[in-house]
Amino acid sequence: MDLTATQQDEAFRARARDWLCANRPAEPAPYDGPVSRTYATDWLARCHKGGWSGLAWPEAYGGQGLPPARLMLWYEEYVRARAPSTLDCTFVALNHAGPTLIARGTDAQKAFHLPRILGGRSIWCQGFSEPGAGSDLAALRATGRVEGDELVVNGQKIWSSYADIADYQELLIRTDPGASRHHGLSWVICDMSLPGITVRPIKNIAGVTHFAEVFYDNVRIPLTEVVGDLNDGWSVAMTTLAFERRTAALALQVELSVKVEDLIRLADAPAGSATSARLSDLRAEAAALRAMTWRTALREPDTPFDGSLVRLAFAELAQEIHRAAMDILGPAALADPRWSHDYLESFSETIAGGTAEIQRNIIAERILAMPREPRA
Ligand SMILES: Cc1cc2nc3c(=O)[nH]c(=O)nc-3n(C[C@H](O)[C@H](O)[C@H](O)COP(=O)(O)OP(=O)(O)OC[C@H]3O[C@@H](n4cnc5c(N)ncnc54)[C@H](O)[C@@H]3O)c2cc1C
Known part of the structure; x- marks a missing residue:
């Protein structure tokens, strides 16, 4: 893999840097609620106007059609400029709902939703998990009964990020009551x-409402809203999860390098000390993660389970960096939300998008070809 930057790459990088420097918001992003939506959609709309949204989306769908290496250069400049975290309420739409529609949606679905997503005019959430169906997603029980040209949906979802401020949801339901597990989902x-949807926000350990329970009581959804074929939802969900695990968090992964450098500067640890050694390890781990991120983004053809490797490495390193910040900076870290808030949020990294144990299972079974765990 040749990563040597060409003159055109450098020109692109400089253009990105200049634009970010002139346009990134001065105020930090609010953590939750409608104000966080306004902040995120205003920022995405500004990026869109400047030609900086949907960089890797095909031009036919309003994107810039840039190759993955250019996307990575953008993210490198993005995190260096301390632009707003990409993990905001636009995350689901831009990083997995939109790409899923591009891959599996109808022309009408693409024509309606993709421009709204790119322009920051619609927010999406994901409704996959249920009480009793998280790691074991195929155990989900929410149903959609076909009645004429509609689905009548009943049941419950949980942990649906941004559901309290979202316009649309990626909803995975059982539409064939006679089928079980991976079959008969849509x-x-x-x-x-x-009508019939109730959203009940859940406060997390950091005191913010990122996710919610969602209840469906005879919710009528036109059959034209099914993505992929009716009862073939499992394969569409796997498309979504592949985007979620493989490419959605590229910017966040690169951002950890910036965080480690900030911590090293603030810690000002004497050379040769145990703290200095700990920080050196973190710097090396962040560099390794950055390299894995580039490889994941650029590898052609991609392998469907690469995402689990990089997702796991990211989740565990994020926790280590924030734990080190608490240990090393002490009370100063508590006073600074960039460390204290992010420390509390980092606990969720080894759960969201599939737990660390599930990622390890995937790596063991699908990449290392180790024996599969017993299945029900
Ligand atoms: C911040 C955050 C955001 C989220 N956002 C969304 C969202 O937007 N939409 C959505 O649908 N969901 C979302 N989730 C839910 C997330 O996908 C689930 O929490 C996750 O898949 C785990 O499911 P669970 O919570 O039901 O735990 P369980 O599946 O009950 O797992 C409990 C424990 O058992 C372990 N375990 C389970 N099965 C195995 C196994 N086979 N082998 C080894 N260990 C196992 C798990 O690793 C875990 O430690 C989010 C979660 C978090 C934390």
Whole structure:
């Protein structure tokens, strides 16, 4: 893999740097609620106007059609400029709902939703997990009964990030009552303003409401909102999860290098000390993660399970860096939300998008070809 930057790459990098420097918001992003939505959509709309949204999306769908290496250069400049975290309420739409529609949606679904997503005009959430169906997603029980040209949806989802401020949801439901497990599911676009939907926000350990429970009581969704074929939702969900694990967090992964350098500067540890050694290890781990991130982004053809490797490495390193910040900076870290808030949030990294144990299972079984764990 040749990563030597060409003159055109350098020109692109400089253009990105100049634009970010002139346009990134001065105020930090609010953590939750409608104000966080306004902040994130304003920022995405500004990026879109400047030609900096959907960089890797095909031009036919309003994107810039840039190759993965250019996307990585953008993210490198993005995190260096301390632009708003990409993990905001636009994350689901830009990084996995939109790409899933591009891969599996109908022309009408693409024409309606993709421009709205890129322009920051619609927010999406994901409704996959249920109480009793997280790691074991195929155990999900929410149903969609076909009645004429509609689905009548009943049941409950949980941990649906941004559901309290979202316009649409990636909703995975059981549409064939006679089928079990991975069969008979459908991936449906759910308009969150439909009658019968109740959203109950959940506060996390950091005191913010990133996710919610969602209840469906005879919610009527037109069959035209099914993505992929009716009852073929499992394969569409796997498309979504592949985007979620492989490419959605590229910027966040690169950002950890910046965080480690900030910590090293603040810690000002004497050379040769145990603290200095700990920070050196973190710097090396962040460099390794950055290299893995580039490889994941650039590898052609991609392998479907690469995402689990990089997702696991990211999740565990994020926790280590924030734990080190608490240990090393002490009370100063508590006073600074960039460390204290992010420390509390980092606990969720080894759960969201599939737990660390599940990623290890995937790596063991699918990449290392170790024996599969017993299945029910
Ligand atoms: C911040 C955050 C955001 C999220 N956002 C969303 C969202 O937007 N939409 C959505 O649908 N979901 C979302 N989730 C839910 C997330 O996908 C689930 O929490 C996750 O898949 C784990 O499921 P669970 O919570 O039901 O835990 P369980 O599956 O019950 O797991 C409990 C424990 O058992 C372990 N375990 C389970 N099965 C195995 C196994 N086979 N082998 C080894 N260990 C196992 C797990 O690793 C875990 O430690 C989010 C979660 C978090 C933390």
